[in-house]
Amino acid sequence: METRGMRAKEKQHNKSGRAGLRSSPRRCAREARNNKPGGCDADLPHHVVLEIVSFLDTRSIVSGRCLSRAFSSDAPALVKTLDFHMGQQSPSAETIKLFPEVRQVNLDGNRDLVHAVVAGLRGWGSSLRLDVSLHDSVPQKEEPLSKTATTDLCALPLTELDMMEVVIEFPPLLPMNAWRTLQRLVIRDAFLGDESLESLSKSIPEGALPLRHLDLSRNLFGGYDTVLPFADALRSFPDLEWLELSACRICRGSGDRIVRTLLEGACPKLRTLDLSLNFFTNGLLASLCEGLGAPGHGLLNLRKLGFGSRVTGDEMITCFEKVGKALAAGGLPKLDFLHLQGDVGPRQVSPVLSRLRGGACPMLAMVKLERSLHSTLGEDEFGAEDAAQSMFNLVISGHIPHLREVHALGMALNEGMEKANEAGRDSAFYRARNQSTWHHLAVEGKARGVQVFV
Numbered sequence: 001m002e003t004r005g006m007r008a009k010e011k012q013h014n015k016s017g018r019a020g021l022r023s024s025p026r027r028c029a030r031e032a033r034n035n036k037p038g039g040c041d042a043d044l045p046h047h048v049v050l051e052i053v054s055f056l057d058t059r060s061i062v063s064g065r066c067l068s069r070a071f072s073s074d075a076p077a078l079v080k081t082l083d084f085h086m087g088q089q090s091p092s093a094e095t096i097k098l099f100p101e102v103r104q105v106n107l108d109g110n111r112d113l114v115h116a117v118v119a120g121l122r123g124w125g126s127s128l129r130l131d132v133s134l135h136d137s138v139p140q141k142e143e144p145l146s147k148t149a150t151t152d153l154c155a156l157p158l159t160e161l162d163m164m165e166v167v168i169e170f171p172p173l174l175p176m177n178a179w180r181t182l183q184r185l186v187i188r189d190a191f192l193g194d195e196s197l198e199s200l201s202k203s204i205p206e207g208a209l210p211l212r213h214l215d216l217s218r219n220l221f222g223g224y225d226t227v228l229p230f231a232d233a234l235r236s237f238p239d240l241e242w243l244e245l246s247a248c249r250i251c252r253g254s255g256d257r258i259v260r261t262l263l264e265g266a267c268p269k270l271r272t273l274d275l276s277l278n279f280f281t282n283g284l285l286a287s288l289c290e291g292l293g294a295p296g297h298g299l300l301n302l303r304k305l306g307f308g309s310r311v312t313g314d315e316m317i318t319c320f321e322k323v324g325k326a327l328a329a330g331g332l333p334k335l336d337f338l339h340l341q342g343d344v345g346p347r348q349v350s351p352v353l354s355r356l357r358g359g360a361c362p363m364l365a366m367v368k369l370e371r372s373l374h375s376t377l378g379e380d381e382f383g384a385e386d387a388a389q390s391m392f393n394l395v396i397s398g399h400i401p402h403l404r405e406v407h408a409l410g411m412a413l414n415e416g417m418e419k420a421n422e423a424g425r426d427s428a429f430y431r432a433r434n435q436s437t438w439h440h441l442a443v444e445g446k447a448r449g450v451q452v453f454v
Helices: 004-015 025-034 069-078 111-120 147-154 194-202 224-236 252-263 282-292 321-328 346-356 384-396 414-420 428-434 437-448
Strands: 081-085 104-108 128-133 158-164 184-188 213-215 242-244 272-278 304-309 337-342 366-371 405-409 451-453
Touching: 104 111, 111 147, 194 224, 224 252, 252 272, 252 282, 272 337, 282 321, 321 337, 321 346, 346 366, 346 384, 346 405, 384 405, 384 437, 437 451
Parallel strands: 081 104, 104 128, 128 158, 158 184, 184 213, 213 242, 242 272, 272 304, 304 337, 337 366, 366 405, 405 451
Antiparallel strands: none
């Protein structure tokens, strides 16, 4: 309920004469009616984000679907970002074109909203960052974007394109003109299949392109014949720093082609490589480690490595010791995040961590070893203490000053850690645990600021 104090405060605010454009809602509507055709009458929704200098009182300028004459003539040049959400009225092309200086458009809605905005951006001349997501809808029930919308979308002068939870189908041989300007491309959770990836790969023009960030995670592609042209197309991205292909259906053959292409120097500036949760085996892991041992390989600048396998009936990745050997030999000197997944248990933890403590990766900040299968307690009991000892040796190593987290997940090692932290200092029960490796690990980790997750 509006109080007398609130009305007085608002009245005082209106008398303050703050610099900038001012217009009351009533005046706004009156000026909108008096404008000539093509003027300020627009169907811009209330939720549009206007990045306007702070002195501009937008609340008094924007009223419903009408824009004042002053706003229509002066403010559009200050607007840099448009933000649209589902549930609001879809904007018309004429409305979007009122703001020629826009450089970023955010969409979080449904297919119809995407179509409307893309149609409004058709023929846009300035570089754009476009962020599209369908978080408020169910992707499985959404129809793919129309071919017209997809064609218009890819013809825009985009510097960044994020497609999250959007069902998208690239028609065969779609010309992706945006590759000439695109620096970031994210098509994640988009049900991108083999045919779509093949079309996307064939659309990549030859020659060096400016792309720096590529994320195609959580999609449905992975066949060898499909991934082969994609792997070859990576050579067109000499400035690529981020490549994420996690949780797809990439198997050993297609994964091996990607890894070999990168090791050969296709993307020499690559800093992040995530191939987790695909269908890999020890054979691909051996190829990776062999390449890391070669002098001058193409992943020397890598900062993050995510590598692992989903649960399958085939041979799971277990030989992580080879990765430890490759790293101990200086295979990835700038690495700061190592994430390995597979059928790894306590017995495999110790060899990997023991190799890392020597300091060949002095920038290392996080090590995560994660088991993809359910743990078998009977088998894990024999290696739990060795795993704790290897963690302890890594934590106290003076060669890794930046270490902050060590993870050994899915191996039921938490029981030993919980016992080591139990209270009761005066009891013989506590004194026995006080001598355990788990206890020393917990104490030393806390002292050095290293968190241990088991």
